[in-house]
Amino acid sequence: MTWKQVFTSSVGKKLVMGLTGISLVLFLVVHASINATVFADLFNSEENGEMFNKAAHFMGSTVLIRIMEIGLFGGIILHIAQGYLLSLENQQKRSVGYAVAYKDGSKWYSRSMGLLGTIILLFLVLHLYHFWVSARFTNKGLEESVSYNGVEMHNMFGLMKATFSEWWIFLVYSLGCISLGYHLAHGFQSAFRTLGVHNKRYTTMLISIGYGFSVFITLVFILMPLSFLLGWIG
Amino acid sequence: MLDAKIPSGSLEDKWVDYKGHCKLVNPANKRKLEVIVVGTGLAGASAAASLGELGYKVKAFCFQDSPRRAHSIAAQGGINAAKNYQNDGDSVFRLFYDTVKGGDYRAREANVHRLAEVSTSIIDQCVAQGVPFAREYGGLLSNRSFGGTQVQRTFYAAGQTGQQLLIGAYQALERQIALGNVTMYSRHEMLEIVKVEGKARGIIARNLISGELERHFGHAVLLCTGGYGNVFYLSTNAMGSNVTAAWKAHRQGAAFANPCFTQIHPTCIPVSGDHQSKLTLMSESLRNDGRIWVPKKQNDTRKAIDIPEDERDYYLERRYPAFGNLVPRDVASRAAKERCDAGYGVGTSKQAVYLDYADAIIRYGKIEAGKEGRNDVPAAEVIAMGKQVVKEKYGNLFDMYEKITGENPYEFPMRIYPAVHYTMGGLWVDYELQTTVPGLYALGEANFSDHGANRLGASALMQGLADGYFVIPYTVGNYLAEEIYSKAIETTHPAFEEAEKSVSDRIYTLMNIKGKQSVESFHKRLGKIIWNKCGMARSKDGLEEAIRDVQALKREFWSDVRIPGEINEMNPELDKANRVADFIELGELMCVDALNRNESCGGHFREEYQTPEGEALRDDENYMYVAAWEFKGEHQWELHKEALNYEVIKPSQRNYK
Amino acid sequence: MEHNTMNLNLKVWRQKNNNTKGEFKLYRVENISAEMSFLEMFDVLNEQLVVTGEEPVAFDHDCREGICGMCSMYINGKPHGPWQANTTCQLHMRAFKDGDTIVVEPWRANAFPVVKDLMVDRSAFDRIIQAGGYISVNTGNAVDGNALPINKKDADDSFAAAMCIGCGACVAACKNSSAMLFMSAKVSHLALLPQGDPERNSRVLNMVAQMDKEGFGACTNTGACEATCPKEISLSNIARLNQEYLSASLVADK
Incomplete structure (x- = not known):
């Protein structure tokens, strides 16, 4: 059994999905933690996004993290490409469909990972355009920098504030985050099953953690644009 | 005509001596020898796998879509083996003795002793294959008790022992298929035996998908095709179970032995209406804990739970205090019929008795409470705990009962009634399992050899696997050793031509009757005749009438059956017609045999021959023989008798009191 | 009534x-x-x-x-x-x-072609078993049944997996027409028993390869198979198969 055979088998392909999925979950944890620093504003009226801007600067200027970023993009691309390929392959296994579909046996979001993933992908494009492209390349919306203790850096906080001042952007972000939540609701526990976790003790635990994580991450991410929109912060 | 070829020597040495002296085939020659195995149940799958392992070229056939579907899979309760793991006094001799006694002294001593001897190896083999038998907390194998014995020697896997054993044999078979030693032909039905110079040399099989007839050569042909219980239309057999292969062999010269010995199983779910297509068994293991009763008052219409304890008649416990609810099947069935005929039956049809778990639930509940060291558990909680235990032991059976009847057996007693379950009769075979046609063997339920006039519970699985794993590899080798010089015969040989033509002619005739009545309706009518006249109770007048009725039905069938569809395509109606045509002929022979046997023994109960207490009255003087019938032409058979000589066991009236 | x-x-x-x-x-x-x-x-x-x-x-x-x-x-x-x-x-x-x-x-899946009306061809299941769904023990090779005590829980779990009747409902229910529940039931049945240990690695690798060859889809853990299974074979068997597969491929030779 060569590695190629392993990773091109149906189980191997799922392993790729599961492993990349779990690494993306880890990325979400990091992403959400750093972004949560915007809420420092709530506790300190002098803050004005300082902690967040510093954190963003650290992420953008550390070599190791930039290297990891490449890995992250690799993972995302692998996850997307493999996901589409698998969906396509799986659909081809039943040329003549049913007149009455079987729906009771599984959750709608478990059956709709492809659709949810596509929504997330579209959202991701917009999201990258808003922040990542601006920060790295175009500098759009970041013309005025801030400086703390003599270190000059992007005012990412300001960019967020500006971006989320529009209702439609908030709605698109919410849709993206909710899709992500449902994607995770299935994907989180599914990834661990694919990696072979079968003991009742751990599966029960992972299912609960998975649901908890999906809800939590969705709320945290939605709360940010909402807070800016309603002027709670910024 | 009948030479049982029982080896000489003392009973316990016969098999050992046989194995020590039978002829062997060297590995190079085995590769050149082809063996056909028809049927892939326990006997067939185990035989095909074992012979494949030895190096023979094996072709296996089954009519189902996969060998794993064979009806052995439905056996619930367990498999006997003289392991004596329970230290309760079991031994090879005791298993042998119980089986001969249970069979009402109509089985061949040497065969039964061999069966008891190899029984222990079966368990070992199955465990090695990964059959997940029930185990104790210490990790060792668990046993339970079954009817007709006083030791615990039954190994089991919940209520699905047959399934697990068959899957074990099936996997062994699939492994040989993967290795190229066995070629599997599923969705194929054997429709003729091909004989060349008096020896069985092949078969004609119909590919059930394309409808084509195929010729297959074999140096030997093994029929592992199960029993013929479906002659009764309603039985616990699978819908496809049939006698066709055995019947073709019979018409080609293989004697059919003791066809009237059929087993009626006491604990089945009663018939609910005319639409019924089959009956469902509730494992005999349920009699371990359940109590069987009817009301003491005739035509009592009260609900079971409204009938007070002292108005219930636990008739098995009353009549047979020593064995109680665990009397052998024939005895339990007859006792149920006696009560129902006398007007004590329950349910809407009045053709049912109660199997009650209320006592067992309380007993187990108290044990559970005791384990927790509590003496003051309220009654409701005891019952809840007891139900949990019963659920663990018999849950799947209770669920099945509820699905079929819509009643909850944890709350209300189950209604049960006897139903046709197994056929002890079958193709006559000698000690080597060879029929009266050289090169043609019959294994498992398809032969007659080991169960006499009544089979004990958990012995069918034992016999099927004994024949397939441990007997046939030796005995067929003894035959094939002589065949190493016979080259494979081309299937263009005139014998094949002729056999195929007779099959296609018959199919053509059937299709062109174009009458008005469906195959199913004929089958139902046949079943009614046989059940009423040759079922649980038989009489001379009834049997004579039945013979006339069956003959008339045969004429009607061949002039008015309607089979839609074409010959050269998948045509389940045609498959069924082929089978029913053979059942009709067999039905007649069953009645002929039952009429000949002027005694009652085991499953064969002639109303004229019973003790004043209503027990079966054997006539050892005149009927201690195997009735082997030779086919002589339409409606004609010649009786050959194989005398049964009991050298070790002294036959007596079976006493379970 | x-x-x-x-x-x-x-x-x-x-x-x-x-x-x-x-x-x-x-x-x-x-x-x-x-x-x-x-x-x-x-x-x-x-x-x-x-x-x-x-x-x-x-x-x-x-x-x-x-x-x-x-x-x-x-x-x-x-x-x-x-x-x-x-x-x-x-x-x-x-x-x-x-x-x-x-x-x-009828069951709909390319791996289960229709034979006629509501009948389908499920021989792909037999071929998956042929790929490794057995323990290689020839008749007569066995030691005493009680020579190898087996933890009751393992025996019970193994039995629960072995209850699979091979009907194919899992494939019919799965949106991907995957045979994972069927196959994992067999892999679990044998992997949970010490008798199945010697062949555990080759078994899972070969069976998965055969399943892919037969044209069944991949598992996406939706649970539809478990929900429809007449014998209530647990989804955890699939996870166990994944574990077996992962560990078998990690120690594979090539």
Whole structure:
């Protein structure tokens, strides 16, 4: 059994999905933690996004993290490409469909990972355009920098504030985050099953953690644009 | 005509001596020898796998879509083996003795002793294959008790022992298929035996998908095709179970032995209406804990739970205090019929008795409470705990009962009634399992050899696997050793031509009757005749009438059956017609045999021959023989008798009191 | 007991053989007793068709007690019909009411081609077993059954997996037509027993390869298979298979 055979088998392909999925979950944890620093504003009226801007600067200027970023993009691309390929392959296994579909046996979001993933992908494009492209390349919306203790850096906080001042952007972000939540609701526990976790003790635990994580991450991410929109912060 | 070829020597040495002296085939020659195995149940799958392992070229056939579907899979309760793991006094001799006694002294001593001897190896083999038998907390194998014995020697896997054993044999078979030693032909039905110079040399099989007839050569042909219980239309057999292969062999010269010995199983779910297509068994293991009763008052219409304890008649416990609810099947069935005929039956049809778990639930509940060291558990909680235990032991059976009847057996007693379950009769075979046609063997339920006039519970699985794993590899080798010089015969040989033509002619005739009545309706009518006249109770007048009725039905069938569809395509109606045509002929022979046997023994109960207490009255003087019938032409058979000589066991009236 | 009867409309898939296209046909059956099994209702329909000269509907069935795994039928959008943990042969007409229209389709999956009407070819399952679903022990090689004590829980879990009847409902229910539940039941059955240990690595690798070759899809853990399985084979078996697969591929030679 060569590695190629392993990773091109149906189980191997799922392993790729599961492993990349779990690494993306880890990325979400990091992403959400750093972004949560915007809420420092709530506790300190002098803050004005300082902690967040510093954190963003650290992420953008550390070599190791930039290297990891490449890995992250690799993972995302692998996850997307493999996901589409698998969906396509799986659909081809039943040329003549049913007149009455079987729906009771599984959750709608478990059956709709492809659709949810596509929504997330579209959202991701917009999201990258808003922040990542601006920060790295175009500098759009970041013309005025801030400086703390003599270190000059992007005012990412300001960019967020500006971006989320529009209702439609908030709605698109919410849709993206909710899709992500449902994607995770299935994907989180599914990834661990694919990696072979079968003991009742751990599966029960992972299912609960998975649901908890999906809800939590969705709320945290939605709360940010909402807070800016309603002027709670910024 | 009948030479049982029982080896000489003392009973316990016969098999050992046989194995020590039978002829062997060297590995190079085995590769050149082809063996056909028809049927892939326990006997067939185990035989095909074992012979494949030895190096023979094996072709296996089954009519189902996969060998794993064979009806052995439905056996619930367990498999006997003289392991004596329970230290309760079991031994090879005791298993042998119980089986001969249970069979009402109509089985061949040497065969039964061999069966008891190899029984222990079966368990070992199955465990090695990964059959997940029930185990104790210490990790060792668990046993339970079954009817007709006083030791615990039954190994089991919940209520699905047959399934697990068959899957074990099936996997062994699939492994040989993967290795190229066995070629599997599923969705194929054997429709003729091909004989060349008096020896069985092949078969004609119909590919059930394309409808084509195929010729297959074999140096030997093994029929592992199960029993013929479906002659009764309603039985616990699978819908496809049939006698066709055995019947073709019979018409080609293989004697059919003791066809009237059929087993009626006491604990089945009663018939609910005319639409019924089959009956469902509730494992005999349920009699371990359940109590069987009817009301003491005739035509009592009260609900079971409204009938007070002292108005219930636990008739098995009353009549047979020593064995109680665990009397052998024939005895339990007859006792149920006696009560129902006398007007004590329950349910809407009045053709049912109660199997009650209320006592067992309380007993187990108290044990559970005791384990927790509590003496003051309220009654409701005891019952809840007891139900949990019963659920663990018999849950799947209770669920099945509820699905079929819509009643909850944890709350209300189950209604049960006897139903046709197994056929002890079958193709006559000698000690080597060879029929009266050289090169043609019959294994498992398809032969007659080991169960006499009544089979004990958990012995069918034992016999099927004994024949397939441990007997046939030796005995067929003894035959094939002589065949190493016979080259494979081309299937263009005139014998094949002729056999195929007779099959296609018959199919053509059937299709062109174009009458008005469906195959199913004929089958139902046949079943009614046989059940009423040759079922649980038989009489001379009834049997004579039945013979006339069956003959008339045969004429009607061949002039008015309607089979839609074409010959050269998948045509389940045609498959069924082929089978029913053979059942009709067999039905007649069953009645002929039952009429000949002027005694009652085991499953064969002639109303004229019973003790004043209503027990079966054997006539050892005149009927201690195997009735082997030779086919002589339409409606004609010649009786050959194989005398049964009991050298070790002294036959007596079976006493379970 | 009540003896209510019902009249039903049936929408049944008819297909002459694998080379022809199929279509739905409408039938009506009357006076169906609530006590009947679903297949007995089909017997009534077929008797009706034989008498009118039409070909009866071909469907697979044998034991009719829920254990042989031969019956199939996808009934009103669920393999084996509306009841939980049930086979079609054990589905009883109590599950329906007078006037219902029942849609009956064959198992749909490219790996299970239609043979005729509601019958499909499930020989792919046999070939998956051939790829490694066994313990290689020749007759006569066995040691005493009690020579190898097995932890009761492992034995029970192994039995729970071995209960699979190979009916194919899992494939029929899966949106990807995956045979993972079937295959993982066999892998778990044998992996949980010490007897299955020597071949555990080659078994799982070969069986997965065969499943892929047969044209079944990949598992996406939706749980539809578990929900429809007549023997309630657990989804955790699939996870166990994944674990077996992962560890087998990590120690593979090439």
